[in-house]
Amino acid sequence: MTELEAGRAQGLAPLRGGSVLQRYRDVLIALVAFAVLASLPLLTGSKALLDFVIRCSAYGLFATSLNLLVGYTGLTSFGHGMFFGLGAYSFGLIMQKLGVPIPVAFVATLAITAVIAAVIGAICVRLKEIYFAFVTLAFQMLIHSTILSWASFTGGDQGLRGGISRPVFLGIDLANHVHLYIASCALLILGLLGMRQIAQSPFGYTLRMIRDNAARASFLGIDVWRAKLTVFVLAALFAAMGGMVMALFVSGAYPEFAYWTISGEGIFINMLGGVSTFLGPMVGTVLLLLLNDTVTRFTEYHGIVLGVVILFFALGLRKGLLDFVAEWFSQRRDAGEGR
Amino acid sequence: MTRTRTPGISRRSTLALMGAGAMSVAAPWVARAQAKTIKIGMPTILSGRVAQLGTSSRNAVMLEVEKVNAAGGLAGRQIEMVIRDSKGQPQEAARVARELVNTDGCELLLDGEASSGSFAVHEVARDLGVLCIHTCSEASSLTADPKQHIPNAFRCVRQGIHDSIVGGSYAAAIAKTKGLKKWATCSPDYAYGRDTTGEFTLYLKRFAPDVEIISESWPKLFQPDYTEVVTKILQAKPQALYSCLWGGDLTSYIDQANIYAMFSQMEVFAVNMADYTALTVVKNLPKGIHSGNRYIKTFPTTPENAAWGDAYKAKYNEYPTNWSWQNATAVMFLAEAAKKANSVDGKKIAEALKGLTIKCPFGADGTVTMRGDDHTLVGYAIGWGTTIPQEPYVPEVKAGDWKTIFELEAEWKKSKGYT
Numbered sequence: 001m002t003e004l005e006a007g008r009a010q011g012l013a014p015l016r017g018g019s020v021l022q023r024y025r026d027v028l029i030a031l032v033a034f035a036v037l038a039s040l041p042l043l044t045g046s047k048a049l050l051d052f053v054i055r056c057s058a059y060g061l062f063a064t065s066l067n068l069l070v071g072y073t074g075l076t077s078f079g080h081g082m083f084f085g086l087g088a089y090s091f092g093l094i095m096q097k098l099g100v101p102i103p104v105a106f107v108a109t110l111a112i113t114a115v116i117a118a119v120i121g122a123i124c125v126r127l128k129e130i131y132f133a134f135v136t137l138a139f140q141m142l143i144h145s146t147i148l149s150w151a152s153f154t155g156g157d158q159g160l161r162g163g164i165s166r167p168v169f170l171g172i173d174l175a176n177h178v179h180l181y182i183a184s185c186a187l188l189i190l191g192l193l194g195m196r197q198i199a200q201s202p203f204g205y206t207l208r209m210i211r212d213n214a215a216r217a218s219f220l221g222i223d224v225w226r227a228k229l230t231v232f233v234l235a236a237l238f239a240a241m242g243g244m245v246m247a248l249f250v251s252g253a254y255p256e257f258a259y260w261t262i263s264g265e266g267i268f269i270n271m272l273g274g275v276s277t278f279l280g281p282m283v284g285t286v287l288l289l290l291l292n293d294t295v296t297r298f299t300e301y302h303g304i305v306l307g308v309v310i311l312f313f314a315l316g317l318r319k320g321l322l323d324f325v326a327e328w329f330s331q332r333r334d335a336g337e338g339r
Numbered sequence: 340m341t342r343t344r345t346p347g348i349s350r351r352s353t354l355a356l357m358g359a360g361a362m363s364v365a366a367p368w369v370a371r372a373q374a375k376t377i378k379i380g381m382p383t384i385l386s387g388r389v390a391q392l393g394t395s396s397r398n399a400v401m402l403e404v405e406k407v408n409a410a411g412g413l414a415g416r417q418i419e420m421v422i423r424d425s426k427g428q429p430q431e432a433a434r435v436a437r438e439l440v441n442t443d444g445c446e447l448l449l450d451g452e453a454s455s456g457s458f459a460v461h462e463v464a465r466d467l468g469v470l471c472i473h474t475c476s477e478a479s480s481l482t483a484d485p486k487q488h489i490p491n492a493f494r495c496v497r498q499g500i501h502d503s504i505v506g507g508s509y510a511a512a513i514a515k516t517k518g519l520k521k522w523a524t525c526s527p528d529y530a531y532g533r534d535t536t537g538e539f540t541l542y543l544k545r546f547a548p549d550v551e552i553i554s555e556s557w558p559k560l561f562q563p564d565y566t567e568v569v570t571k572i573l574q575a576k577p578q579a580l581y582s583c584l585w586g587g588d589l590t591s592y593i594d595q596a597n598i599y600a601m602f603s604q605m606e607v608f609a610v611n612m613a614d615y616t617a618l619t620v621v622k623n624l625p626k627g628i629h630s631g632n633r634y635i636k637t638f639p640t641t642p643e644n645a646a647w648g649d650a651y652k653a654k655y656n657e658y659p660t661n662w663s664w665q666n667a668t669a670v671m672f673l674a675e676a677a678k679k680a681n682s683v684d685g686k687k688i689a690e691a692l693k694g695l696t697i698k699c700p701f702g703a704d705g706t707v708t709m710r711g712d713d714h715t716l717v718g719y720a721i722g723w724g725t726t727i728p729q730e731p732y733v734p735e736v737k738a739g740d741w742k743t744i745f746e747l748e749a750e751w752k753k754s755k756g757y758t
């Protein structure tokens with residue numbers, strides 16, 4: 001063992017122990033967060049608050065999955081919304097046409113999304129930067145146009161009509177508002193936990209290496225294309241989960257779910273919350289929905305307000321909120337330690 | 340000692356932030372107004388490309404609500420409207436509708452959404468059981484399809500299928516007298532455009548069997564440049580053209596087609612022309628375009644209708660739109676139904692609304708009816724006429740025959756498997 005290797009092994013040992021601890025800590029935090037969210041209906045009778053959390057779940061899953069691409073892998077996808085729409089439509093169509101139990105539709109939707117994402121991803125991840133962004137956007141518009149023109153199947157621009165039936169499974173009745181709320185929270189927490197595991201795994205660190213220097217990763221023997229494709233498909237699955245939550249919330253699916261504006265909102269959420277911390281997109285989601293809901297209560301000129309907020313974040317903070325907070329804390333701590 | 344884990348604090352603070360956010364959202368919503376007023380919620384499109392229509396809906400509702408309130412309110416309770424922007428997005432429309440009922444305490448809903456948004460609000464009504472009157476969505480399936488039917492939702496809107504029947508029979512009569520056999524169509528490429536055009540040509544051919552469609556164009560919705568479409572139609576040399584372009588698309592199309600003198604070369608049937616939003620915006624409105632009535636204060640030719648249009652113009656300094664009369668009618672229906680039921684309870688009003696006939700300035704015979712079996716508006720003024728470049732824009736409108744409409748509508752429903 002050379003000196004260098006010995007040093008590295010020493011350095012790694014506590015880190016590995018720490019990562020196990022951290023893994024359990026993540027699970028613990030997830031459990032606490034779920035317990036807090038699940039107890040909300042006992043504390044407040046506000047249905048609007050529950051609605052708010054359900055929407056946060058849908059958008060939060062979507063935005064965090066986008067961050068797996070943008071923040072961790074450096075793949076700025078402008079078409080991630082297609083998987084949100086795909087999730088909503090697949091789930092809605094399966095429930096309407098086949099009438100299978102909800103868990104079956106859920107798994108089938110994930111399978112469909114995985115196949116489509118693998119095909120689209122195989123084409124897209126070969127490209128870099130702006131070309132990747134444009135091609136993902138092009139695929140999104142392709143899916144959106146397909147939904148619009150295949151009216152006999154998808155209902156065209158009027159969306160999936162007639163509501164999505166929600167047969168009771170395992171004692172869970174998603175037609176009940178509180179049940180739907182708890183299920184959404186569970187999906188959100190499970191989804192976030194899953195994505196956290198991906199981000200903290202060796203694979204997650206491979207992604208960071210690809211983001212920072214793809215050529216080096218390639219020289220180290222990593223199959224960059226395969227890693228990118230894997231994360232593209234994984235991110236699509238979580239986005240589809242978000243889409244399913246949204247489909248359940250509105251009891252339908254609409255072409256707007258697969259339109260580029262949804263992808264735009266995802267990017268915007270990431271800008272608001274920050275891309276260098278795991279929970280940044282979640283913070284961004286809460287911020288955006290809070291802003292949207294409060295501002296639209298008072299004015300129809302919400303575009304101006306949101307525009308000013310973007311300017312504040314882009315020109316004032318120059319980063320997302322959670323990135324800013326994290327940086328501030330670490331600066332303060334460094335200052336404390338330096339003393 | 341070195342730290343192995345750095346971002347711990349931020350996560351906790353995140354949760355705290357989320358908690359604080361949740362509390363701040365909840366706080367103002369807990370306090371509900373306990374007043375004697377009755378709140379009516381209305382999601383509609385107040386921003387973006389069709390904001391003008393949403394605004395005109397709000398204007399019309401406020402105009403009528405003032406009258407109802409002055410006359411003592413809805414079964415003795417003053418109406419308070421809570422009108423919010425949905426940006427034309429179905430998920431926002433659903434959210435706003437739920438928020439209006441769950442948080443703002445609205446007991447009734449007027450749904451000022453178009454197309455997909457109205458179906459999203461319809462699902463909210465199904466879920467919450469709140470009385471909902473759709474006031475803007477013309478999609479026939481919303482009420483014709485029995486799968487959509489719920490006891491607490493009604494539609495107070497003109498319908499695509501009615502327009503097609505009247506338009507088809509009107510156009511066929513002209514085709515026969517003028518010998519127009521070669522037709523072209525030019526409509527926006529989405530469900531409304533394709534369905535409406537399909538239904539129009541179906542009834543046109545039914546009344547005038549030797550008509551032939553020789554050219555079809557499907558420009559994209561909100562397409563800025565129509566040169567290609569215009570030249571394609573001119574090359575096909577049809578004798579007549581049908582279009583269901585609307586709003587800004589229709590006015591850009593006419594302005595661009597004017598350059599090629601298209602309107603002197605063929606008869607043009609544009610179902611959505613006779614709407615003040617289009618009529619007043621076109622730079623050189625050609626004479627003699629055939630159009631269905633959207634809202635025009637000269638049809639029906641009654642003093643009540645003219646007075647209503649003038650009152651609206653006096654208050655808002657612009658003419659009402661098609662959405663305006665529909666929303667105004669919905670408020671009239673609510674007022675009458677509440678009077679009949681002597682209650683503002685949604686279920687009782689819904690019972691009272693079924694088959695209710697009210698006096699209305701926009702009725703073909705001075706009355707309109709909320710048909711009982713499919714909860715949709717019938718008997719409204721519907722007709723076609725030709726344009727002139729200045730007010731009153733469409734001096735004479737030939738009224739459609741409701742007896743024919745009912746017959747063909749029943750046949751159409753059967754063909755769709757709705758009955």
